[in-house]
Amino acid sequence: MGKISPVSAKYIVHAYITIEGMVDRPDVIGAVFGQTEGLLGGDLELRELQRNGRIGRIEVNLETKVGKTSGNILIPSSLDKAETAIIAASLETIQRIGPCVANVKTEKIEDVRVSKRAQVIERAKELLKTLTDTVLPDSRELADEVAQSVLMAGVVEYGKDRLPAGPTIDESDDIVVVEGRADVLNLLKNGFKNVIALNGTSVPQTIVELCKKKDTTVFVDGDRGGQLIIKELLAVTEIDYIAKAPDGKEVEELTKKEIHISLRAKMAVEQAKHELVESSSRSDTRSSMPPRRGFRDQTPFSERREERRDFDKRRTKGPTSCDPKFKEMLDELLGTKGAYILDEKSNILGKVPASELIPTIKSLEDGTYAVILDGVVNLDLLKTAERSRVKYIVARECIVNVNDSSVTVIINK
DSSP: OOOOOGGGOSEEEEEEEEESSOOOHHHHHHHHHHHHTTTSOGGGOHHHHHHTTSBOOOEEEEEEETTEEEEEEEEEEOSOHHHHHHHHHHGGGOOEETTEEEEEEEEEEEEHHHHHHHHHHHHHHHHHHHHHHHTOOOHHHHHHHHHHHHHHHHOEEETTTTEEEOTTTTTOSEEEEESSHHHHHHHHHTTOOSEEEOOSSSOOHHHHHHHHHSEEEEEEOSSHHHHHHHHHHHHHSOOOEEEEOSTTOOGGGOOHHHHHHHHHTOEEHHHHHHHHHHHTTOSOOOOOSOOOTTOOOOSOHHHHHHHHHHHHHHHHOOOOOOOHHHHHHHHHTTTTOEEEEEOTTOOEEEEEEGGGHHHHHHHHTTOOOEEEEEEEEOHHHHHHHHHTTOOEEEEEEEOSOOTTOSSEEEEOO
8 A cells, every 4th residue: 555754745634533432543544544435535535545646644543541542643644635635524424433432523634835835945944054154244244344454454544643544634634533443434425525533532643733723623522521621722822713513412423424523513613612611610801712713812812821730730630549448559550551350349350451441441331440641541441441431540640530430540659
């Protein structure tokens, strides 16, 4: 008798049988063939369909309790769905198994291909993930890597301070001054090649000289640090325009559209000075900040020098008392140019070079409670610490204003 393997079946008929008496499996199979014989015509005769491999081996699973038998009937089928449904319905015509009354109820017709498709999809997902993770790099990653290499090649080191800059910084009549190297890369990526970075919080002499020779737009982050940099530049050199990133955003993360909008909204330095004066609630409308090129501030030099000294004092002002344990750790780091990273219990999570401190804090997210640093607290470090909710920084020196910062900066020389 021909048989069809379940794996080649398209459908499986599931039926449930109850019998008022005790019977065996061969009795049920015999009844299935015998009582459906001649019912559906020659084309759908079960014995002939099984002989031709269109119906598979009929499986019967029985259980006897208290003189009654019940169980499941499974019939694999490679017929089409209409013919399979007719076979399934014909089972319900079975009324007796031997001398016993029987009742058959077809519960469902299972499409085997659906479960196979589900298995194929799940396996395909696993294979694709393995391929993506271990074999093929993402096309976007490849494009970004190539673009990044081109950008890096376009960055030059300009002037005696070796500042990151675009390739046309010398040829351009106007320049854009940004905070750091990442800002330069983002502007280069979006087509701005006349850009140069301060590369710190103190204004390099290279920037001072460039600002005197070229029309200068200062483009800073939309946070308190950006405001401090504007004040710093206005105090030591001559600039023409000021542009800011949207509130809470950094220049390095802006899209091309956001960059253009911010630069189009730049304000003349006279307007910026007026806003700074208003924000500080000064009653005297005369500003001590350096004027735009072509104008000269009439404030006596001695007064401007005093105001500059006051700004420096505000910039470096911070807590000076130091926990003995923090001081002990700082003394251990003396001369190493390294940093300890501490948890809330003042346990040392690790020691890193000062040059790797910022990326390490970023990678730990909110896991850093305090930083002990044999070095200088600059604006980049302070901003990173604020974002990562660092509570304390203990260092040798601080060159930024920390009065409004959420981070407590302790200076111990």
